[in-house]
Amino acid sequence: MKYASDVRADGPSSTAGEILYEAMPWIKQVTGKTIVIKYGGSAMENPELAAEVMADIVLLKIIGINPVLVHGGGKAINRVFDKFDIPVEFVDGQRVTTDQAMGLVRMVLTGEVNQQLVEAMNAHGNMGVGVSGTDAGVIVAEQANPALGRVGKITRINTPLIEDLVADDYIPIIASIAIGEDGGCYNVNADIAAGHIAAAIGAHKIIFLTDVDGLYENYPDPASLIAEMTLGEAEAMIRGDKLASGMIPKLASCVRALESGVNGAHIINGTVPHALLLELLTDSGMGTMVTGLASAQFLNLSPVGKFAAKLIENR
Ligand SMILES: Nc1ncnc2c1ncn2[C@@H]1O[C@H](COP(=O)(O)OP(=O)(O)O)[C@@H](O)[C@H]1O
Numbered sequence: 001m002k003y004a005s006d007v008r009a010d011g012p013s014s015t016a017g018e019i020l021y022e023a024m025p026w027i028k029q030v031t032g033k034t035i036v037i038k039y040g041g042s043a044m045e046n047p048e049l050a051a052e053v054m055a056d057i058v059l060l061k062i063i064g065i066n067p068v069l070v071h072g073g074g075k076a077i078n079r080v081f082d083k084f085d086i087p088v089e090f091v092d093g094q095r096v097t098t099d100q101a102m103g104l105v106r107m108v109l110t111g112e113v114n115q116q117l118v119e120a121m122n123a124h125g126n127m128g129v130g131v132s133g134t135d136a137g138v139i140v141a142e143q144a145n146p147a148l149g150r151v152g153k154i155t156r157i158n159t160p161l162i163e164d165l166v167a168d169d170y171i172p173i174i175a176s177i178a179i180g181e182d183g184g185c186y187n188v189n190a191d192i193a194a195g196h197i198a199a200a201i202g203a204h205k206i207i208f209l210t211d212v213d214g215l216y217e218n219y220p221d222p223a224s225l226i227a228e229m230t231l232g233e234a235e236a237m238i239r240g241d242k243l244a245s246g247m248i249p250k251l252a253s254c255v256r257a258l259e260s261g262v263n264g265a266h267i268i269n270g271t272v273p274h275a276l277l278l279e280l281l282t283d284s285g286m287g288t289m290v291t292g293l294a295s296a297q298f299l300n301l302s303p304v305g306k307f308a309a310k311l312i313e314n315r
């Protein structure tokens, strides 16, 4: 026998109860929906934090959301390039990838980063399935530009493998390597891959986990962090000259997904503990939200109006 006064010294926590209660309308909104989560190499640097992110994704699955994870690993690739004295060079956010370097990119993304994420996720029930974008031709690409070497421009996404895994209650963990239209494989930017996959599988939302609090109009001026922007504003920003390397493919990918019918795109700080849960399941939205065609009309509403509009929109 144990006395309550010994084992529950602090008494019941009404705060915990309130937080769970607050989550209910958000859970209702997203349950049964597919959400593409792009996990960037920049937010993955701390293994404990990465393990927590994988646990949070399992929690989302348990409450009825269908997460599809697409990951990068740019920082891990940089480290291996440094080891082999291969220059790290990006053009508009895309890594110049020689034939020789392609083998290293594939090794790091599919052999190292992908399997680390699978192991961390599967500590919580073996739902994670590692997938290279080449498997079952999930990501198909052709050479983007000879000057970039083996960088792929995505031409097609084959959805059956991903859809089957989701239907069987697995969580696909997809590395951003593409099978070539001409054979071989290509290095594709993981942001761009995530946008294409979200569009092809008709995802409800796409969420980019990165290492900054969102998109800044004038990076890194903290006052210029953008909370919400429309598709049109995002397109104008891509055309302008203010965006630097890492954010160009991210914002372009938001635009692609939204134009294909994805409801919302979010760029959030994946180094904040439980960022995904906060974004999806609480009133405290995070980072930058780019709203799609359907949602743009709601941007001028009051917070209560927005909440109501979102509930109607997502019924
Ligand atoms: N306008 C901007 N707003 C936010 N971050 C920016 C901006 N311009 C450049 N960045 C840089 O983009 C980085 C994130 O992109 P990247 O390193 O490619 O991340 P990930 O690995 O998550 O894809 C940030 O660490 C920041 O230094």
Ligand SMILES: CC(=O)N[C@@H](CCC(=O)OP(=O)(O)O)C(=O)O
Residues within 6 Å of the ligand: 039, 040, 041, 042, 071, 072, 073, 074, 075, 077, 093, 094, 095, 105, 151, 152, 176, 187, 188, 189, 190, 191
């Ligand atoms: C063509 C291209 O640039 N491919 C990327 C693939 C990995 C990636 O996108 O990683 P992050 O998400 O961490 O940036 C690269 O080689 O870095």
